[in-house]
Amino acid sequence: MFSQAALAINIALAVATNIFVADYSGQITTLALTESKGNYTVTETSVNKDCAPNPSWLTLDADRGLLFCLNEGLTSPNGSLSSFTIGTNGRLTSVKNATTISGPVSGVIYGNPAGPRAIALAHYAGSAISSWLLTGHGNFKHNQDLTFTLDGPAPDPARQDAPHEHQAILDPTSQYILVPDLGADLVRVFSWDDATLKLTALEPLKPAPASGPRHAAFWNPYSVACEGCTTYLYVVGELSSTVTSYAVSYKPNGGGLSFDQVYKSTTYGLLNLPPGTAPAEVHVSPDNKYLTISNRNDTAFTLAEPDGTIVKSDSLSTFALQDDGSLVWHQLWPAGGSFPRHYSMNAPGTLVAVGLQNDALVAILQRDPSTGLIGEPIARIPVGGNVTCVVFDEQKALGVLGG
Numbered sequence: 001m002f003s004q005a006a007l008a009i010n011i012a013l014a015v016a017t018n019i020f021v022a023d024y025s026g027q028i029t030t031l032a033l034t035e036s037k038g039n040y041t042v043t044e045t046s047v048n049k050d051c052a053p054n055p056s057w058l059t060l061d062a063d064r065g066l067l068f069c070l071n072e073g074l075t076s077p078n079g080s081l082s083s084f085t086i087g088t089n090g091r092l093t094s095v096k097n098a099t100t101i102s103g104p105v106s107g108v109i110y111g112n113p114a115g116p117r118a119i120a121l122a123h124y125a126g127s128a129i130s131s132w133l134l135t136g137h138g139n140f141k142h143n144q145d146l147t148f149t150l151d152g153p154a155p156d157p158a159r160q161d162a163p164h165e166h167q168a169i170l171d172p173t174s175q176y177i178l179v180p181d182l183g184a185d186l187v188r189v190f191s192w193d194d195a196t197l198k199l200t201a202l203e204p205l206k207p208a209p210a211s212g213p214r215h216a217a218f219w220n221p222y223s224v225a226c227e228g229c230t231t232y233l234y235v236v237g238e239l240s241s242t243v244t245s246y247a248v249s250y251k252p253n254g255g256g257l258s259f260d261q262v263y264k265s266t267t268y269g270l271l272n273l274p275p276g277t278a279p280a281e282v283h284v285s286p287d288n289k290y291l292t293i294s295n296r297n298d299t300a301f302t303l304a305e306p307d308g309t310i311v312k313s314d315s316l317s318t319f320a321l322q323d324d325g326s327l328v329w330h331q332l333w334p335a336g337g338s339f340p341r342h343y344s345m346n347a348p349g350t351l352v353a354v355g356l357q358n359d360a361l362v363a364i365l366q367r368d369p370s371t372g373l374i375g376e377p378i379a380r381i382p383v384g385g386n387v388t389c390v391v392f393d394e395q396k397a398l399g400v401l402g403g
């Protein structure tokens with residue numbers, strides 16, 4: 001056995017950071033990123049097809065070395081949930097694949113880290129949430145399906161023909177699951193029974209009609225999560241291309257959440273929003289100071305390929321988070337290509353991996369955590385198909401890397 005210190009040095013020098021990439025052609029690709037004195041190398045180390053046909057989302061179970069993948073099932077009546085163990089060099093080994101309600105696009109693990117746990121899935125096409133009990137070593141079994149209907153006619157009949165659950169996230173205290181519903185203009189709120197992990201719907205947040213809430217992110221300005229601590233929620237409306245911030249209050253006795261709007265702007269801040277912009281992903285940076293949103297279809301930038309070819313690029317918008325929940329415009333920067341459907345930052349906040357759906361590639365951009373400014377690409381790597389999700393493999397066992 002190495003000592004802890006020797007192991008840390010060994011990892012920092014020799015072991016690559018792995019990145020998992022899901023794409024609609026049916027693949028999960030493992031990329032290995034290594035850095036030496038500021039020079040980066042990215043190589044494809046393995047490809048797994050056991051989440052085929054249409055991987056749409058990856059949820060890392062960082063404590064247990066597991067990866068869950070959702071197949072959206074674009075041309076079939078059902079989707080699926082599959083699980084993998086993560087081996088040496090990020091190689092994935094399939095554990096299970098189970099049929100779900102159609103169109104799963106996001107998942108989150110909830111429950112008691114030391115007791116029963118489950119994964120909740122948001123189903124876009126199926127207008128539903130499902131829950132699956134995690135029974136160990138990547139095994140799981142069906143727990144619950146909750147399907148939803150619209151209360152009345154929707155403002156945007158094309159995209160709001162039905163409820164469309166688009167994401168599932170935990171609140172910072174891990175007591176509630178929030179689910180932006182693009183079709184119903186709601187952010188649904190759920191609590192659960194500690195023993196059965198069955199979900200119960202509570203009073204939802206009602207964002208502006210026709211905003212099409214897609215993804216959301218919580219923020220605790222002082223990095224402390226508790227019922228009495230200052231908490232904000234940032235909701236990105238895909239249809240309105242807006243970001244709206246809410247002050248979040250906890251109702252007594254697990255009764256749910258209430259929301260007071262404190263700020264709203266386009267995803268471009270005060271700048272003019274190009275027509276057709278459809279924001280997708282939103283996260284608070286690991287340094288807890290910035291909010292970054294990916295904008296699809298704005299073609300705000302052009303990039304020169306190494307051979308001189310000029311290609312269109314969509315953008316990433318970064319805002320500085322303010323203690324009162326408002327946002328101050330910080331940076332508009334090329335995402336590295338077309339349709340940045342998803343992005344992730346590594347734990348130190350020094351890299352941004354962007355999943356470019358229409359270019360079928362991943363752009364890895366540098367970032368300076370001290371200024372919150374995103375910088376030049378260190379690599380643009382083609383993968384098998386339309387990219388849907390990009391996740392750094394930051395398992396807790398490798399936490400020595402992030403310090």
Ligand SMILES: *[C@@H]1O[C@H](CO)[C@@H](O)[C@H](O)[C@H]1NC(C)=O
Pocket residue numbers: 036037038039
């Ligand atoms: C990094 O790349 C630069 C430019 O290609 C090169 O001059 C330098 O020697 C490289 N450094 C290392 C440590 O490989």
Ligand SMILES: *[C@@H]1O[C@H](CO)[C@@H](O)[C@H](O)[C@H]1NC(C)=O
Pocket residue numbers: 049050051052053071076078079080097098099100
């Ligand atoms: C997983 O299950 C889904 C739904 O039943 C199925 O369509 C798909 O082919 C399965 N995937 C694999 C790789 O077996």
Ligand SMILES: *[C@@H]1O[C@H](CO)[C@@H](O)[C@H](O)[C@H]1NC(C)=O
Pocket residue numbers: 077078099100101102
């Ligand atoms: C598969 O899809 C059908 C039709 O939408 C649905 O009735 C059924 O419950 C789904 N199967 C599972 C296992 O969710």
Ligand SMILES: *[C@@H]1O[C@H](CO)[C@@H](O)[C@H](O)[C@H]1NC(C)=O
Pocket residue numbers: 275276277278297
């Ligand atoms: C992209 O934007 C253009 C307007 O610039 C719009 O006509 C088109 O429908 C948009 N495409 C998508 C897929 O949203």
Ligand SMILES: *[C@@H]1O[C@H](CO)[C@@H](O)[C@H](O)[C@H]1NC(C)=O
Pocket residue numbers: 024357358359360386
């Ligand atoms: C895949 O990418 C192409 C552009 O390369 C785009 O036209 C198409 O709509 C995309 N399909 C999906 C399902 O993302």
